[in-house]
Amino acid sequence: MKKSLLIALITASSTWAMAQVTFPVNGVNDKRPDLYAFTHATIVVNAETVLQNATLIVRDKKIEAIGPNVAIPKGAVVADLQGKYIYPALIDAYSAYGLPEVKATARNFRGNPQFLSNKKGAYNWNEAIVPEFSAERTFQVDEKKANELRKLGFGAVNVVNKDGIARGTSVFVNLAAGKENEVIVKDKSSSNYSFNKGTSTQDYPSSLMGCIALLRQTNYDARWYKTNEGKVEYNISLDELNKQQAIPQLFEVDNDLDLLRADKLGDEFGIQYIFKSAGDEYKRLDYVKATNGSLIVPVNFPKAFDVEDQYDALQISLAQLKNWELAPTNPGQLEKAGIKFAITAGDGQDFWDNIRKAIEYGLTEKQALKALTETPAELLRVSDKVGSLKTGMYANFIISSGNLFKKDNLILENWSQGQRLVINDASLADVRGVYELKIDGMQPVKLTASGNSPFAAEWSVQLDTVKGKVTSTRLNDMLTLSFSLKNLTQGAVSLSGYVANRQPAQLKGTAVLPNGNSVNWVADWKEAGKENGKKEAEKADQNLGKVTYPFVAFGWSEQPKAEKVLIKNATVWTNEKEGKLENTDVLIDGGKIIQVGKNLSAVGAKVVDGTGKHLTPGIIDEHSHIAITRGVNEGTQAVTSEVRIGDALNSEDINIYRQLAGGVTSSHLLHGSANPIGGQSQLIKLRWGKAPEELKFEGSDGFIKFALGENVKQANWGENQRYRFPQTRMGVEQVMTDAFQRAKEYQKLNEAAAKAKNGLSPRRDLELDALVEILNKKRFITCHSYVQSEINMLMHVADSMGFKVNTFTHILEGYKVADKMKAHGAAGSTFSDWWAYKMEVKDAIPYNGAIMHNVGLLTAFNSDDAEMARRLNQEAAKAVKYGNVSEEEALMFVTLNPAKMLHVDNEVGSVKVGKDADLVLWSNHPLSIYAKAEKTFVDGIAYFDIEKDKQMQQEVKTERARLIQKMIEAKSKGAKTQKPSSEIAFDYHCDSDYHFGGNEGDAEYNFQYRLDHSENQH
Template identity: 55%
Template sequence: MLKHFLTGLFAVGLISYVQAQATFPRNGVYDERPGLYAFTNATIVVDPQTTLQNATLLIRNGRVEAVGTSVKLPAGAVVADLKGKRIYPALIDVDSDYGMAEVRAERRAFTSPPQYESNKKGAYYWNQAVQPENDASLLFKADAKKADELRKLGFATVLTHPHDGIVRGTGALVTLSDDRENSVVLKPNVTAHYSLSKGSSTQTNPNSAMGAVALLRQALYDADWYKRAGNKEQANLSLDALNRIQALPSIFEVNDKLGVLRADKIGDEFGVQYIIKGMGDEYQRLDEIKATGASLIVPINFPQPYDVEDAWDADNVSMAELKHWEMAPMNTGRLAAANVLFALTTAGLRSKADFWANLRKAIENGLPEQKALEALTTIPAKLIHVDDQVGTLQKGRVASFLITSGNLFSADNVIYENWIRGKQYIVNQKNAADLRGTWQLAIGNRSNLKLNITGKSPEKPEYQIQADTTKITPKVAVSGDLMSIQLQLDKTKPGTTRLTGYRTSPTSFKGDGQTPDGKPVTWSITRTAEATAPAATTAATAAVTTMPASATTVMFPFVGLGNVRKPQPQTMLIRNATVWTNEKDGIVSGADVLVQNGKIAQVGKGLSAPANATVIDGTGKHLTNGIIDEHSHIALLSINEGSQSSTAEVRMADVINSEDVDIYRQLAGGVTSSQLLHGSANAIGGQSALVKLKWGEAPDAMLIKGADGFIKFALGENVKQANYPNPNVLTRFPQSRMGVEQVYMDHFTRAKEYASEWAAYNKLSAKEKAQTTAPRRDLELDALAEILAKKRFITCHSYVQSEINMLLKVADSLGFKVNTFTHILEGYKLADKMAKHGAGGSSFADWWAYKMEVKDAIPYNAALMHRQGVTVSINSDDAEMARRLNQEAAKTVEYGALTEEEAWKLVTLNPAKLLHLDNRLGSIRAGKDADLVLWNANPLAIYARPEKTIIDGAIYFDLQTEDAKREAMQAERARIIQKMIAAKAGGASAVKPTFKRARMWHCEDVEGVIAEGEEGHSH
């Protein structure tokens, strides 16, 4: 039978080769045999829901012809009896770069000029990070070494694509057989691929995360325009390809759990449900990710423990890193419990050899085995619409399957064979002799040696020699009836004794060899006792150490001082406080404020507490509304898209970082709302995000719903790149202050023409529109047209009087308004003109002399503008200053003699007015949002501290519980550090921690570029 089967295996290899050669010339004898094989008496897992006992799998010419318990064997079939063994569908990986060229992200030299245009020659898109024309099936080159590595893990099929760029082109479904590419590629153009990483592109745009979002959105709108009308005006191979791939399953690769939400939001805009390839931290935002409805591709590349034996090293590991190390193996189990559809991938593994160990670890931490099998077979096949080909062993499917010793997920399971399209690949010998047991070993005149052979399975034996009280670990190789042994027999005499021999009976071997000094020696072993076979185990039944509740608890956000539960609005009555109303009642002593349903319900004295209300004693304390920061750069992943003079298309809402600890720090300083602004790298920057500092919520939940749109403009040194670190490579327009003026004139002239074109189209009847092509959607001009239509409002970075005058004149001449001049340190010189124009001023209290254009700054600036009728606020533009904006406001009492109420309005009611939110925020009045701060003293006093910071009726900072919160964090750190130390002691490979400082963004900072002395940057 064995000879018969081996002959059959040769036939399989030959038939596959013949099929591959069908269109190639044949040199030599043509030998065509039917690829007909029957595997009988096996436990066959047809699919994750169907397992057959004592069943037969029949394959013919690389396809499943029949599977069942009563399959009739046709004449001529090669039969293999697999009694006691199992057959599974072979595994599928849908995020692979197998067969693709390595992507090298080239960095331009510091002295190189920026690259504004694409270097790709031909009729392609203007940005070389957009390359939908890439076709993986044309780029694919089989790689025998990588294919064998994946085959040994049980994979037979992968979806491969070039991991390069924002629009990456199409993926190809390929097998891991070692045939020609012609037969390896099962199906080309299976999927479309996207990311927010520009990859190998050296083009300057985009240089930020929000720029990448904007570029992708614009490319998708351009593709729509090209399909409707653009193809008549120009040839664009990229846009043509982008339209072709729209109907394919689309896979979007992201960098973290917030990226999942970001990608899904882009998909919602274009009516596409992306399949999202995540990073394994999805459990940290599980509710929000589940709500997207997206299917995921999830890696199991669990982080290594850190080497934290040194206490100083341990201080360099963040709470988030500690917690993620512990909880990452729980990710897939939690996704499965939440019914989130996901496939598993080997992508991101430090070594592919870690795959099974990590998968079993995931199963130990809650991933059901059936879900694991689904995630490696049926789900990936369904996600990319190839379930009619692969993923199961149903009739007609491609004959790609595994033969195993037992349960695929068992720690002692052995994969014997991986069949790919009916071709056999041997992973481990299927009928290996079981040598486990105790053997008497004699080497020369030493006959008192014992060889103990152990191991979880016959295929994976472990060897140890007992020589009196000494234990020796030899190197042993067994091939059929041959055995070779290498060992250091005498530790006092260095050198290796080499032995080679053969089996003389089922229980004995003998042979000869050489000692380290070259002398011949004979040897023999005889089994004296058989090993007791260990009980079969599965990953799910492996012992799991009992963990404390904190070990399975997610924090919101997933950083130190995160909340175990997200704060919830509550009914509360704050009694007998000094209430700074910012209304006509002014400052009222001994007053009460009732909060219900996230709103201020009543303000007065002697108010009654409703049932179940939390009553807070405000005696001796001051209650104000929350501080509003008109100019902030916290909680963002990037600040500047400075690649062009105007980047009005980018949106800060696309890059909100809800995990930024500065949110919590500023809550501790009484800040409840912020305008998150683009930086000042270009004349027309990006669109603002107006947020409430809801610590623990996801980015979209922080946005102030219904708020007006704002955008950042800039004047001065940053815009014309006067402070650029390498002036020899300046090429971006403008290079002068008069050039900045021309940018505004040009862009708003174009925006007027654009708005007129759309207005004319929108006036057409439905019938006329059907006969007319709509104009091309331009996201940059959309934002500028919104300014002209008074639907978006300008906050302009400014310092010098002459430039402020210039922009006022440009605005007046082109019919738009400047809502706010921010910084505005020379505002006192033209406050009358600002008031006439209707522009507000948001200033620093007393910053000056940090660069040339602020040399005329004075601390009386805010008061002087205020007295001219300008709506004035004090902003931070700095994460540290925002923690004490109450003190910044207080400075105007000293410098300008403002009253306390006027000073307090500079950081509350006035910024609310500048942001058009004073109907909801900025004062304490019934009906307004319950954004409140309870202070231990007069809020303008230097020793004042917030005791409670409340947003929409939920307490987001509570000084009373702060110490307990920090103690709990330290205890949790200590627990996980001890666990890491134990993991290293147990043999885990630990990595050295490195110091990482969270980036504190400033106006001119560009993502990925950190200048020397960054912490001291000016604004």
């Protein structure tokens, strides 16, 4: 390389000052012309275009010319880059560079609640909604961090505030030194969102569904504000949110399912988000592609777990093991799927190692470059300024020793906005190799310099078979080495010297011996080291496990499909007027029950021998909390009817599979009992392996959870929780009355506005929308209840306000008020024999269900418990023991009766032609403790099969063993490892998790937890 690159550029770039148009200079303004010519380089213009032996001209921050036959302007500083490459500098579309660190707020859940924002000014009522935040106003140049990013090859970043739900706007900046006004490329480059409330100390929201509800309401509020601007309140936050709708909308998600949730929310408002993802999209690739969203993908692949201790290995779930193996395939799979994505450096650790690993696992080099340059520029609408090398664009480029993605490549220089940073000085002599080291008066030894860089980070010495490590430092061609060898010296030898010759390399200088004497030394190059040879790189292991649906133990490698199935000669419990039919056949096809009768036949049907077995409708759990993620309660306000369990479904919950094994086919997922009017519930079918939206029971009526009693008045919340109204059972009545009074007034306001057509539209209130639906018989109440006085109270409120209570759940004093419930038209879904677990349950009796049934109430048994739901058939049997309910009627307590309560009895709950094929084949009498569910069908699909389950158990053990061995091998080869840590999942109950904060780790008390070792607990 010519001296022009080494001397002229160093001189020019170390003294030049960037243009400071509006800032005065105290002294002499030394502003020299910034004109550079880079010649004879291989220039990668973009992922599609490569120029050989080309020239790049840079003048005043910008590219002036580029091409193979470009004339060099007079006065240009010339750098000959023969054999070197020029690439566009990389772009990170999601960085916190230049912003203050977001420090987690220690929320004192046992302290006093905070209902409203503490932020002063005309801002949004909730601290987690901060669209007014502007990164351009907060951003500060940080040369140290900028240089860290530039050493990785980045020349520009999108600076994002990573705090809050609506996070405000980001700013796009170059990573050059100078004042903030000099490096900002684009203000308001994106509007940013998440499902994490961040540092907000406000109680609401305390759950994932609350975060989603808040963002949904905020979007409606912004539209209302825009329509009525100047006619209503002045709100800085809503005004700013409206102004941001025309710029890229960027949503950070924590996992693949959150991505689908965010996309669904965006679809509701016609917003197409760009998703900053978690890097696990391969788990639901087809669903991710269907969002039509572009991604910003991290490459911080998980480290192998240190699992040499078998007990440590037990702490890790199969999902964690599989993710370690498959995460590096994510970028390549996105490319093959045709999904547009950029790559973000994240924390920058092992960035290039992980990029190269992604390439080994299927990502092409062309796509890798595109994802690091052109795509982020396109997503942020700055592709006219950065992302490729074209005339008029910023001089953001990197000079490398070779192909950017090869392991032995070195990034030599990074130019951002025409400003140079030397990363690896190309003029340094490459001293890697094997030498003969001769120190005066001592026996010659073998000296080896190795590593991927000419800086020769690793040195070693050897005499005979004895080896020793060498401590080294290097400054340009000056170096110091220090070592000791037991068979050579009785202490450390210190060498100081320089590179005396380059080809062949020779090092020489002065040595200080252990006795303090100084002598001369010389090291003569003998041969190349192993690292300098053409060692073939290890190929990525192609023996990879399969993605399963869901991505946990007992997931399907291929989704099961509905088949034509003929179940022969079973005892069929129809729950219809035909009653129990012996030696009967049932034909299912297309997800429906086609025929019920004797001696049936069907061409092409799979025949299942039901001899000695019992076939029943699938069990329906009227009160469940499975398959919900990150909070079952939004108990931060007395009325939270705006939140929706359907927003927070967890399709990966192993309880879905476990309950299928207990014959459950549908579950009614309820909000908890932390407030009088809770959130909207969600009826699901247990379609194991389907995505969250596909679990939902199509066309079913909407329900909502109400609650009464100790939980609602916060009797068991701790002494500091004495601020949220209500604090008494009397207050609960007032909350109910007030809420419905407000709903009636809200409905009248909307009706009046629709007639007036005066241009002033009422604000849409999602909380009141749900209550209006109740008044209009479009949404139905399931109420958590215990004490007869409160049951009577709510029925009185309902009668006076013009609505009905559909179902009283728990209802352990239902036997006291069954006649009044019947007159009101309410049903009762109760426990079989729970009692005395808190004061308001002291009057519970095991005859409750039978008494309500005998009075003529529609009666069911529910679980409210993930474990109990696996044996609801046995709970139903208790109605026979306590109260002499007939066996067929007792089975209806967990099948047809809950179907009627949930208004889906026209589709499920009995074995009838035309109904959904939600069926269970039992090995024994279905009310027997010895009965096992051998096959559980949902929509005619056998989502559980006891024989298939045995096979899957062995497959899980085999797969775990393979992955554990693979991790052990990876560690033995030097792979970085992490300490095993268990994934904690939550089995929710009504009173679980009052205070949450949006992340499961924030849950402080009042929850049950389990280690999600599904494969170990099955």
